[in-house]
Amino acid sequence: MARNMTRRTVVSIDLGATPSARRRPDELAAEEPLEIRIRKQPLAVTMRTPGHDIDLAMGFLLGEGVIGKPDDVVTAQLCAGTDAPNTYNVVDIVLDPAVPPPVTDPSRNFYTTSSCGVCGKASIDAVRTRSPFDITTDPMEVPAQILAGLPAKLRARQRTFDRTGGLHAAGLFTATGDLLALREDVGRHNAVDKVLGWALRENRLPLAGHVLLVSGRASFELTQKAWMAGLPLLAAVSAPSTLAVELAEESGMTLVGFLREPRMNVYTGQQRVTL
Numbered sequence: 001m002a003r004n005m006t007r008r009t010v011v012s013i014d015l016g017a018t019p020s021a022r023r024r025p026d027e028l029a030a031e032e033p034l035e036i037r038i039r040k041q042p043l044a045v046t047m048r049t050p051g052h053d054i055d056l057a058m059g060f061l062l063g064e065g066v067i068g069k070p071d072d073v074v075t076a077q078l079c080a081g082t083d084a085p086n087t088y089n090v091v092d093i094v095l096d097p098a099v100p101p102p103v104t105d106p107s108r109n110f111y112t113t114s115s116c117g118v119c120g121k122a123s124i125d126a127v128r129t130r131s132p133f134d135i136t137t138d139p140m141e142v143p144a145q146i147l148a149g150l151p152a153k154l155r156a157r158q159r160t161f162d163r164t165g166g167l168h169a170a171g172l173f174t175a176t177g178d179l180l181a182l183r184e185d186v187g188r189h190n191a192v193d194k195v196l197g198w199a200l201r202e203n204r205l206p207l208a209g210h211v212l213l214v215s216g217r218a219s220f221e222l223t224q225k226a227w228m229a230g231l232p233l234l235a236a237v238s239a240p241s242t243l244a245v246e247l248a249e250e251s252g253m254t255l256v257g258f259l260r261e262p263r264m265n266v267y268t269g270q271q272r273v274t275l
Contacts, residue, residue: 006030008028037090052194053091055193056194056197059192059196065130066102067200076093077092138232140208141271142272144275146176148264151213168186170188170195170212174209191214208230208232210232211233215238217236217239218238233253233269249268255268
């Protein structure tokens with residue numbers, strides 16, 4: 001079985017017409033720590049589902065404003081770490097000498113969890129990172145009918161979710177509804193990092209004219225990550241937070257929530273969603 005899943009025996013209880021309890025195998029989404037190092041120096045630890053770890057590390061550094069293009073990274077490789085047997089839960093990255101190294105001080109504690117990517121940071125100033133991309137002038141327009149169909153396309157490709165029921169997903173789409181990349185993870189922010197890291201390595205930044213769709217809610221952090229990648233439109237299957245709406249409005253991003261066919265709420269940048 002792949003490292004993104006594991007199998008355990010559970011007791012399944014059914015309280016239907018004929019109550020019963022039986023033992024059966026169940027598949028769980030894997031969660032393991034990933035340590036991100038810069039020139040062998042620890043920078044961050046995130047709890048994630050193994051897979052696409054290089055993309056996750058690259059997307060993380062993009063969201064933090066450390067890198068902005070493929071040439072900013074000289075090498076990025078999985079390392080064995082100190083575990084026995086080796087789990088390859090370490091990514092070591094060598095930055096180009098021209099790239100300023102990330103600041104590591106107590107106010108920017110980079111420890112993250114699978115549920116929250118910024119909860120380790122000690123101050124509000126440490127949370128906010130300004131994007132190098134101006135998306136206010138992005139002329140992108142997407143028919144609402146195309147947006148409404150994106151969650152079904154995302155769900156149809158969530159193969160690990162089908163077996164575990166325990167993963168979030170993020171998908172990068174074109175304005176015509178074509179799926180370019182999809183990643184799953186126990187952490188929604190990790191799934192987004194994996195997608196944006198892929199886009200960075202493919203030299204697709206800024207992602208002008210593209211749509212990022214996330215399962216679940218749109219948080220401040222996910223909105224900031226989308227902004228750092230130059231995305232003009234972020235859509236979420238569930239609700240956005242107040243800070244997500246405020247940041248989307250400030251950056252000129254279109255933010256769509258409760259995207260569940262045939263309805264959606266457009267919170268900011270209404271001009272990009274057409275009927």
